[in-house]
Each structure stands twice: as structure tokens, then as C-alpha cells.
Amino acid sequence: MTEVLTVNSLSKSFSGISALKDIAFGARQGEILAIIGPNGAGKTTIFNCITGFYRPTRGSVFFEGKEITNLKPFQIARKGIGRTFQNIALFKRMTVLDNIKLGAEVLLRYGLFSSLCYYGKARRIEMELRERIEHEIIDLLEIESIRHRVVGTLSYGLQKRVELARALAMRPKVLLLDEPTAGMNLEETQDMARFILDILEELRIAIVLIEHDMGMVMDISDRIVVLDFGITIACDTPEKIKNNPKVIKAYLGEAK
Numbered sequence: 001m002t003e004v005l006t007v008n009s010l011s012k013s014f015s016g017i018s019a020l021k022d023i024a025f026g027a028r029q030g031e032i033l034a035i036i037g038p039n040g041a042g043k044t045t046i047f048n049c050i051t052g053f054y055r056p057t058r059g060s061v062f063f064e065g066k067e068i069t070n071l072k073p074f075q076i077a078r079k080g081i082g083r084t085f086q087n088i089a090l091f092k093r094m095t096v097l098d099n100i101k102l103g104a105e106v107l108l109r110y111g112l113f114s115s116l117c118y119y120g121k122a123r124r125i126e127m128e129l130r131e132r133i134e135h136e137i138i139d140l141l142e143i144e145s146i147r148h149r150v151v152g153t154l155s156y157g158l159q160k161r162v163e164l165a166r167a168l169a170m171r172p173k174v175l176l177l178d179e180p181t182a183g184m185n186l187e188e189t190q191d192m193a194r195f196i197l198d199i200l201e202e203l204r205i206a207i208v209l210i211e212h213d214m215g216m217v218m219d220i221s222d223r224i225v226v227l228d229f230g231i232t233i234a235c236d237t238p239e240k241i242k243n244n245p246k247v248i249k250a251y252l253g254e255a256k
Contacts, residue, residue: 002029004206005050005081005174010059012045012230019045020230023059027174027206032196034209034217037227038250043210044086045230047176051083052076063174082172084163086179086210092152096143096162099151100133103169137168140202141195157188164195174206175199181213189213193220218242226250 005027012020020042027033035043048054050061052073060069068076077083082103090099138144141161146154151162160180167175180196181189193216200207211217217224217238224241226234228250234241241247 003027004029004064005208006062007046007050008060008062010046010049010061011057012042012049012054013057018230020049020056023227023230023232025225025232025235027208028222029173029206030200030204031222032200032207032209032220034211034221034224035227036211036214036217036224040229041227042230043227044178047083047178047208047210050076050176051081077170080171080173081176082167082170082174083176084160084167084178084180086182088156088159088163090151090159090163090166093150095148095150096154096165097133097138097147099162100137100165100169103166104133104171133165133169137165140168140198141165157184157191160184160188160192161195164192168199168203172205174208177207177209177211179210179212181211181216189216196220 003026007023007025010020010023011018023042023046025033035046037043045054049056052068052071052075056069060067062068063076063079063081068079068081071079091102094102134147138147141164143158143161143165146158151159154162164177164180167177177196181192184192196207196209197220199205209217209221221238223235224238225232226241226244226247228246233246233250234244236244
């Protein structure tokens with residue numbers, strides 16, 4: 001499988017306090033790579049460095065073989081890296097469809113006159129975008145029945161699904177999911193796991209997943225990176241991670 005995203009010796013400090021130290025891994029096309037670790041291990045900091053919200057203190061990030069370390073967030077998104085957030089970041093007074101369409105705004109490139117007049121190229125692109133969202137993303141995530149609902153009226157689980165749909169509207173080649181099942185009940189968690197696998201099967205993109213639900217991580221991941229206090233202590237298959245003494249001690253818990 002082709003490595004789409006590469007993180008090299010990534011380090012990040014805040015006011016002299018090290019949050020990440022020499023993190024290195026690669027995400028491959030067509031696989032799910034999970035990042036796990038205790039709270040405060042630096043998992044979300046990695047995502048923030050990849051997407052340009054933070055500038056690394058040292059190290060580099062490559063996407064499709066080209067360095068993106070110093071690009072701005074919108075430039076990184078435009079290249080094909082989509083993301084969801086640990087805390088839902090939707091516009092609660094807008095409809096589901098309008099929230100999803102916002103995810104594709106970074107891809108829209110047409111002139112000022114066309115956009116102001118909703119004319120020509122702008123209208124054509126907008127119609128193509130709406131059709132793709134309705135026939136691909138909405139169907140894939142089974143949210144047809146709520147597409148015209150105001151997001152703020154939806155359950156927490158459905159809002160997380162809408163946020164996932166918005167990230168997919170960017171047509172990502174790498175999808176970063178920051179705790180997609182946080183706060184969900186068992187049924188919602190199982191649904192989300194199924195949708196993530198469906199996305200992988202349909203789109204064959206690279207998915208990087210931060211998640212605390214170890215059952216889900218072990219079930220759907222191809223490889224797992226384990227962090228402890230900002231340092232990588234293991235990177236391997238779920239079966240090997242499950243039996244790794246360092247991981248058991250630092251995160252999974254030692255048997256009594």
C-alpha cells in the first residue's frame with residue numbers, strides 16, 4: 001500500500017514543556033491507522049501539527065511525498081487532508097445539508113463575479129457539489145432522512161455523523177478522525193465503526209483514528225501507534241499491540 005501521509009521526527013513544545021518528542025509514522029492508502037494513549041499523551045497535538053493549526057518545534061510532515069509542514073490550514077485541507085474534531089464543531093442553526101456543503105468550500109475555485117451572481121461556473125460547480133453530496137456522502141452515512149433538519153435539533157450521535165459527512169465533502173485522501181465515538185452509547189459506537197469501515201471500502205483512502213474505545217480500535221484498525229507522555233512506545237498490528245508489555249503497562253493495564 002502507498003504511504004500517503006508521513007510524519008518525521010515530529011516534536012512540539014509549549015512554553016518549554018514537551019508535548020511530542022520525535023514522533024514518526026506513516027499512513028497508507030486503504031488502511032486504518034489508530035493512535036492511542038492516555039489523556040495528555042499528545043494525540044490531538046499530532047493532528048493539529050499535521051493540519052497546520054500548530055507549527056512543530058522540530059520535524060516535518062509530508063503528504064504524497066511533498067512537505068506540508070509550513071502550509072496554512074486551508075492549504076493543507078485543499079491538498080486533501082480532512083478532519084473531524086474531538087468536540088463537535090458544527091453550525092448548530094444551519095441544516096445538515098448546509099453544514100456538509102461547508103466542508104467543500106475549500107475546494108471551490110471560481111471568480112468573484114460568478115460567485116456574487118451565482119452565475120455560470122459558480123452555479124455549475126454548486127449544483128455538481130450538491131448532487132455529489134446527496135448521492136454519495138448522504139447515502140453512505142445513511143442521513144437522507146435528516147438532511148434538511150437543523151443540526152441543533154439532532155441527537156449527539158447524529159451530529160457526529162454529520163461532522164464526518166462534512167469532512168468527506170472535502171474529498172480527502174487522508175481522513176483524520178479525532179475520537180469519533182466519544183460520548184456515544186454502544187449502538188452509536190457500533191454504527192460509527194461500521195460507517196468508518198464503509199468509507200474505507202468505498203473510497204480506499206488513508207484513515208488515521210484517535211480513539212479511546214479499545215474494543216473498536218482492535219476490531220477495525222490495521223496498525224496502531226501507541227503514545228505515552230508524547231513519546232511513541234509501539235507501532236504494530238492490533239494483535240501485537242495487545243500483547244506488548246510496554247503498552248500493557250502504560251495504557252491497557254497490567255493483569256492483577
